[in-house]
Amino acid sequence: MALLEVKQLSIQFEGVKAVQNVSFSIEAGIVYAVIGPNGAGKTTLFNLITGVYTPTSGEIKLDGESIQGKAPNELARRGVARTFQNLQICMNMSALENVMVGAHLRLDRNPFKAALRLPSITRRDAELRTESAELMRFVGLEAYIDARADSMPYGALKRLEIARALALKPRIIFLDEPAAGLNPKETIEVDALVRKVADSGVTVVLVEHDMKMVMNLSDRILVLDYGRKLAEGTGEEVRRNPDVIAAYLGTHA
Amino acid sequence: MKKNTYTGLYIVIAILVVLPFVLPNGFYMDLAIRMAINAVIALGLNLLIGFAGQISMGHAGFLGIGAYASAVLPTHFGWHPLLAMGAGALVTGLLAAVLARPIFKLKGHYLAMATLGLGIIINIVLRTEGALTGGPDGMPVPALGLMGFELSSDKHWYWVVALLLSVSVWASLNLIDSPFGRALRALHGSEVASQVAGVDVVRYKVSIFVISAVFASLMGSVTAHYVGFVTPNFADFFHSIELVTMVVIGGMASVFGSLVGAVLLTALPQALATFEGWETVAFGTILMICMIFMPRGLVPTLAAKFGKGA
Numbered sequence: 001m002a003l004l005e006v007k008q009l010s011i012q013f014e015g016v017k018a019v020q021n022v023s024f025s026i027e028a029g030i031v032y033a034v035i036g037p038n039g040a041g042k043t044t045l046f047n048l049i050t051g052v053y054t055p056t057s058g059e060i061k062l063d064g065e066s067i068q069g070k071a072p073n074e075l076a077r078r079g080v081a082r083t084f085q086n087l088q089i090c091m092n093m094s095a096l097e098n099v100m101v102g103a104h105l106r107l108d109r110n111p112f113k114a115a116l117r118l119p120s121i122t123r124r125d126a127e128l129r130t131e132s133a134e135l136m137r138f139v140g141l142e143a144y145i146d147a148r149a150d151s152m153p154y155g156a157l158k159r160l161e162i163a164r165a166l167a168l169k170p171r172i173i174f175l176d177e178p179a180a181g182l183n184p185k186e187t188i189e190v191d192a193l194v195r196k197v198a199d200s201g202v203t204v205v206l207v208e209h210d211m212k213m214v215m216n217l218s219d220r221i222l223v224l225d226y227g228r229k230l231a232e233g234t235g236e237e238v239r240r241n242p243d244v245i246a247a248y249l250g251t252h253a
Numbered sequence: 254m255k256k257n258t259y260t261g262l263y264i265v266i267a268i269l270v271v272l273p274f275v276l277p278n279g280f281y282m283d284l285a286i287r288m289a290i291n292a293v294i295a296l297g298l299n300l301l302i303g304f305a306g307q308i309s310m311g312h313a314g315f316l317g318i319g320a321y322a323s324a325v326l327p328t329h330f331g332w333h334p335l336l337a338m339g340a341g342a343l344v345t346g347l348l349a350a351v352l353a354r355p356i357f358k359l360k361g362h363y364l365a366m367a368t369l370g371l372g373i374i375i376n377i378v379l380r381t382e383g384a385l386t387g388g389p390d391g392m393p394v395p396a397l398g399l400m401g402f403e404l405s406s407d408k409h410w411y412w413v414v415a416l417l418l419s420v421s422v423w424a425s426l427n428l429i430d431s432p433f434g435r436a437l438r439a440l441h442g443s444e445v446a447s448q449v450a451g452v453d454v455v456r457y458k459v460s461i462f463v464i465s466a467v468f469a470s471l472m473g474s475v476t477a478h479y480v481g482f483v484t485p486n487f488a489d490f491f492h493s494i495e496l497v498t499m500v501v502i503g504g505m506a507s508v509f510g511s512l513v514g515a516v517l518l519t520a521l522p523q524a525l526a527t528f529e530g531w532e533t534v535a536f537g538t539i540l541m542i543c544m545i546f547m548p549r550g551l552v553p554t555l556a557a558k559f560g561k562g563a
Contacts, residue, residue, distance in 0.1 A: 050449060052449075071448070076450060084446070090441070093439065098439075115427050117427040
């Protein structure tokens with residue numbers, strides 16, 4: 001059975017059909033890419049699956065369980081993590097604390113025990129600090145372990161989001177344009193990082209415009225255009241699909 | 254965070270211990286007690302406003318519930334003052350919890366309006382239920398006693414309040430640097446990011462609202478016993494604004510900022526009394542200058558200037 005199954009998913013914003021009857025499924029352990037021209041509905045699709053938006057119709061199944069309409073925090077509980085195209089970093093916190101927030105659900109969150117600074121809380125927090133620093137090294141942020149989030153450059157913040165998502169210990173991670181705004185060298189590094197994440201056993205779903213990176217990394221690709229599924233298959237299949245060529249290069253190409 | 258998290262706390266305790274021996278007379282002692290009480294309230298409010306990023310313009314209402322619980326229950330029903338204080342805190346906590354669910358569906362200006370309305374309603378109830386509360390004239394509050402010992406002298410009050418303040422600072426510092434506190438700061442920093450990380454944002458907003466309301470209610474009871482008299486002004490809109498101002502002037506999301514804000518706003522009206530009739534103007538001018546030149550508040554601005562974390 002597929003890890004994620006999406007059936008006839010649609011959402012409508014006051015007449016605009018941002019995603020229309022999109023169906024696909026993702027096997028566990030693969031890298032799955034969603035591509036398409038600007039405004040094709042890629043980020044909307046991510047927002048639907050991760051609970052930020054509620055679909056107008058359709059079904060989303062994670063490991064057989066229907067999850068459409070569930071809040072993002074409930075999905076987090078089920079091992080769904082994500083990053084954002086427009087950075088969502090907590091600038092009022094340190095870099096390390098941002099990663100620690102990712103582990104929220106694995107901690108004792110009782111405010112009274114915390115206020116009394118019970119040893120069980122501080123011990124776990126100390127472990128988490130070590131663990132989060134380890135994650136920062138994993139994503140290549142060893143230079144920023146003691147940094148404040150608001151003092152970090154854009155490229156580093158993109159990786160910080162990945163580290164925070166990994167702190168959840170996710171089964172499936174949604175990366176919304178991890179290479180957007182990065183220079184070619186940084187893009188290659190992120191490319192390697194995504195590969196590393198996938199190799200660690202996490203299923204990766206990726207929205208990305210950098211075609212080289214997409215072709216390089218992805219086991220399967222979904223192509224969206226005007227909110228509809230245009231094609232789906234391996235990189236080679238998608239590349240040869242006439243509809244895809246038309247959408248990307250114009251009908252007369 | 255840092256290893257020296259408690260440095261500020263030790264300084265506060267040191268000041269609190271030395272203060273009564275250097276204060277020249279009863280007037281200053283009284284001022285110090287009121288400063289410390291306000292500091293605890295501001296601290297609770299800062300958890301909500303500064304750390305979690307949620308506004309409350311009706312906190313004086315919760316203060317009022319605590320104060321009136323301590324006045325009405327012992328006077329009319331013969332309750333023990335400590336029991337009355339606990340009952341006030343419980344009622345405040347329940348009220349805050351029930352109302353917070355719908356209120357925290359709102360954000361920004363709408364949230365400010367809703368909490369403002371809540372505070373005003375509490376004030377109106379206290380004003381109009383004259384048979385119990387004495388109406389606009391207020392009512393006396395019996396002394397706070399425990400096992401035959403009655404809290405009456407300013408000296409005793411000072412130590413009680415100093416202890417409360419020290420414990421509150423300690424607990425707040427602990428809370429902020431814990432999974433609960435990080436979740437609060439995260440939902441302030443990016444609500445959607447915190448939610449995706451698993452934070453149930455509504456639940457956290459409700460929790461911290463209840464915690465800070467209970468803080469206010471307990472300190473309302475303490476103030477009522479200390480002053481010995483309560484009036485509805487205690488729970489009015491202007492008092493709510495004053496509390497928010499303490500938090501903002503001192504520095505949002507800064508524990509020690511709340512203390513500085515509370516000390517400043519309690520002391521300023523006294524210090525400006527010589528301006529006779531112009532003191533409100535002078536007061537407002539000082540606040541405006543502070544906000545123009547130090548929009549982040551006194552403590553964070555100064556801490557940044559001298560290269561230390563707030």
